[in-house]
Amino acid sequence: MDSGAVCPRFISRYPLVTMAHGGGGKLMNQLLEEMIHSVFKSAEEPWRHDGALLESSSAKMAFTTDSYVITPLFFPGGDIGELSVYGTVNDLAMCGSIPRWISLAFILEEGLPMTDLQKVISSVARAAERCGVQVVTGDTKVVEKGKADGLYINTSGIGVMRSETPFIGPASVREGDAVIISGDVGRHGMAVMSVREGLSFSTAIESDMAPLNGPVDHLLTEGIPVHCMRDLTRGGLASSLNEIAAAAGLGIYVAEEDIPVRGEVKAACEVLGYDPLYVANEGCMVLFVPGAAAGDTIGMLRSFDQCRNAAIIGSVVKRGIAPVTVRTVLGTSRVLDMISGEQLPRIC
Amino acid sequence: MDSGAVCPRFISRYPLVTMAHGGGGKLMNQLLEEMIHSVFKSAEEPWRHDGALLESSSAKMAFTTDSYVITPLFFPGGDIGELSVYGTVNDLAMCGSIPRWISLAFILEEGLPMTDLQKVISSVARAAERCGVQVVTGDTKVVEKGKADGLYINTSGIGVMRSETPFIGPASVREGDAVIISGDVGRHGMAVMSVREGLSFSTAIESDMAPLNGPVDHLLTEGIPVHCMRDLTRGGLASSLNEIAAAAGLGIYVAEEDIPVRGEVKAACEVLGYDPLYVANEGCMVLFVPGAAAGDTIGMLRSFDQCRNAAIIGSVVKRGIAPVTVRTVLGTSRVLDMISGEQLPRIC
Numbered sequence: 249m250d251s252g253a254v255c256p257r258f259i260s261r262y263p264l265v266t267m268a269h270g271g272g273g274k275l276m277n278q279l280l281e282e283m284i285h286s287v288f289k290s291a292e293e294p295w296r297h298d299g300a301l302l303e304s305s306s307a308k309m310a311f312t313t314d315s316y317v318i319t320p321l322f323f324p325g326g327d328i329g330e331l332s333v334y335g336t337v338n339d340l341a342m343c344g345s346i347p348r349w350i351s352l353a354f355i356l357e358e359g360l361p362m363t364d365l366q367k368v369i370s371s372v373a374r375a376a377e378r379c380g381v382q383v384v385t386g387d388t389k390v391v392e393k394g395k396a397d398g399l400y401i402n403t404s405g406i407g408v409m410r411s412e413t414p415f416i417g418p419a420s421v422r423e424g425d426a427v428i429i430s431g432d433v434g435r436h437g438m439a440v441m442s443v444r445e446g447l448s449f450s451t452a453i454e455s456d457m458a459p460l461n462g463p464v465d466h467l468l469t470e471g472i473p474v475h476c477m478r479d480l481t482r483g484g485l486a487s488s489l490n491e492i493a494a495a496a497g498l499g500i501y502v503a504e505e506d507i508p509v510r511g512e513v514k515a516a517c518e519v520l521g522y523d524p525l526y527v528a529n530e531g532c533m534v535l536f537v538p539g540a541a542a543g544d545t546i547g548m549l550r551s552f553d554q555c556r557n558a559a560i561i562g563s564v565v566k567r568g569i570a571p572v573t574v575r576t577v578l579g580t581s582r583v584l585d586m587i588s589g590e591q592l593p594r595i596c
Numbered sequence: 597m598d599s600g601a602v603c604p605r606f607i608s609r610y611p612l613v614t615m616a617h618g619g620g621g622k623l624m625n626q627l628l629e630e631m632i633h634s635v636f637k638s639a640e641e642p643w644r645h646d647g648a649l650l651e652s653s654s655a656k657m658a659f660t661t662d663s664y665v666i667t668p669l670f671f672p673g674g675d676i677g678e679l680s681v682y683g684t685v686n687d688l689a690m691c692g693s694i695p696r697w698i699s700l701a702f703i704l705e706e707g708l709p710m711t712d713l714q715k716v717i718s719s720v721a722r723a724a725e726r727c728g729v730q731v732v733t734g735d736t737k738v739v740e741k742g743k744a745d746g747l748y749i750n751t752s753g754i755g756v757m758r759s760e761t762p763f764i765g766p767a768s769v770r771e772g773d774a775v776i777i778s779g780d781v782g783r784h785g786m787a788v789m790s791v792r793e794g795l796s797f798s799t800a801i802e803s804d805m806a807p808l809n810g811p812v813d814h815l816l817t818e819g820i821p822v823h824c825m826r827d828l829t830r831g832g833l834a835s836s837l838n839e840i841a842a843a844a845g846l847g848i849y850v851a852e853e854d855i856p857v858r859g860e861v862k863a864a865c866e867v868l869g870y871d872p873l874y875v876a877n878e879g880c881m882v883l884f885v886p887g888a889a890a891g892d893t894i895g896m897l898r899s900f901d902q903c904r905n906a907a908i909i910g911s912v913v914k915r916g917i918a919p920v921t922v923r924t925v926l927g928t929s930r931v932l933d934m935i936s937g938e939q940l941p942r943i944c
């Protein structure tokens with residue numbers, strides 16, 4: 249991949265995306281050649297066909313898809329391009345697979361500045377390189393002005409399953425498991441909301457967006473018997489814990505004071521009226537491991553920059569009156585329910 | 597799959613899609629459970645995780661992605677749901693693979709009637725069953741009213757490569773190959789355009805939308821040495837021939853009178869000022885096979901309903917002044933160039 253290979257002449261000739269760039273003719277081919285193929289070209293030239301040809305080292309694979317409709321496209325700490333790679337890579341990592349290949353499908357809005365598209369494509373390339381995944385196939389559509397917010401991205405991904413790893417998922421969670429979080433909560437959602445609301449704080453909030461496949465790979469290679477992992481996105485920590493508790497048929501008890509939240513995130517949440525436990529991350533996961541492995545897990549996670557705030561936040565218990573209970577800083581207990589509707593629209 | 601399993605109470609309670617249906621909370625989970633998981637549930641429950649777990653019978657696979665932004669969502673002969681399955685299945689078949697798994701990602705517009713979503717989901721399920729592919733993973737986002745046209749779909753697909761089949765693609769095309777078309781051209785594009793333009797003809801034009809994996813499977817199983825296949829979508833026959841000729845470094849010579857076009861499609865093209873050779877199909881492909889195999893290929897194709905108009909339309913020649921030349925019905929020759937911009941926006 250060569251993220252600097254986009255042709256400047258193409259951009260000066262077509263400063264804005266037009267409907268013709270999605271019409272299947274010469275202009276579309278030019279857009280693909282100059283803006284996309286030149287960046288993602290590989291030895292096998294997989295982009296030239298209707299699909300890419302892959303060769304997997306294992307018959308068992310993970311497959312996932314996500315569309316990204318975040319607004320704004322560029323926000324403190326990243327942009328929709330990186331997000332669309334990390335989000336899909338993290339989903340693959342959460343299944344216990346090694347992320348290998350991703351697809352890249354754009355829905356572009358007529359009138360999008362071509363330089364914005366170029367920035368997003370460079371971000372995709374950079375992020376893919378950081379994660380060790382290859383962008384092997386793609387698609388581009390153009391819709392009329394007003395029919396999208398600049399651009400939407402879909403990435404789908406394929407990961408190769410490790411043959412030696414037992415099933416990782418809610419069904420493997422056991423009573424007594426430690427609940428570990430890999431970082432501080434709510435940073436991505438509040439970074440996006442603070443720019444949208446035009447807020448400025450003494451310390452700017454940047455998205456925590458980051459790939460988690462490196463840390464996961466390290467844990468599994470070192471033999472940590474991870475029972476379940478989930479990256480925190482829409483709905484935040486509260487939703488993930490509720491989903492896992494419900495699927496496992498067990499209870500989860502967490503201590504509020506042990507859940508890392510940055511001061512500026514807490515402040516922004518107070519101003520805007522959000523509970524950080526419901527606010528999205530994009531580079532943070534919750535892990536369930538046997539209690540005895542919790543210390544080693546924390547130690548390994550903290551060796552990665554994106555996990556340096558990893559902490560044990562609770563444990564798995566018998567199912568009580570509610571799936572998830574939280575001990576507040578005042579020492580009382582409260583039910584941590586799943587949120588009903590949307591708290592933060594369009595943050596991924 | 598059980599396409600009748602959607603809960604009617606959910607629809608009467610939520611007649612329209614709201615932003616909250618994409619927020620990551622209870623309402624989104626309910627939408628997924630009632631509308632989507634209930635239809636695509638499978639023994640392995642793959643939808644419950646961040647990704648699906650697959651087991652391939654071969655290490656070699658094909659991977660493709662496509663977003664569908666067609667307007668209107670429902671058109672004569674089909675809807676965006678079926679289209680999103682056939683389009684991706686056909687891309688996988690064109691690589692010579694056996695389509696197996698697809699992902700299904702929705703971008704829904706706030707205010708979309710829930711019954712429209714239900715119809716589309718049923719169509720996806722029916723189409724997947726017809727093609728023999730499994731919908732194994734998905735994603736749902738909601739954007740504000742006006743920010744999409746009802747809904748956009750992305751499907752990505754994985755196919756398993758046949759171990760015995762040699763490489764199928766432009767690089768395998770040889771001088772002397774017969775150029776075969778599997779059906780009549782331009783029907784999908786003109787079906788969509790005639791409803792958009794409010795035209796009515798004595799014979800209604802229906803989209804030719806259909807899966808091509810069945811016919812392809814038959815040809816390859818019977819040992820037809822197919823050199824290259826391409827399904828005709830955006831840009832029509834002319835664009836596909838130009839792309840293949842350019843990639844193969846050879847010339848293609850076709851006879852206009854041999855290219856099947858239905859009378860009503862020809863009439864609609866004349867009224868609206870289109871050339872049918874540039875108008876999209878969604879259930880038609882062009883194939884390149886050695887001249888000696890052309891007769892058998894035609895015979896096998898015609899045994900399938902969607903290919904009963906299959907015809908030999910030309911042959912591969914040395915590269916002349918242009919990649920593609922067409923002998924007109926008047927006996928003269930003209931260059932069949934690639935179209936520059938868009939002729940028919942948003943037909944897939």
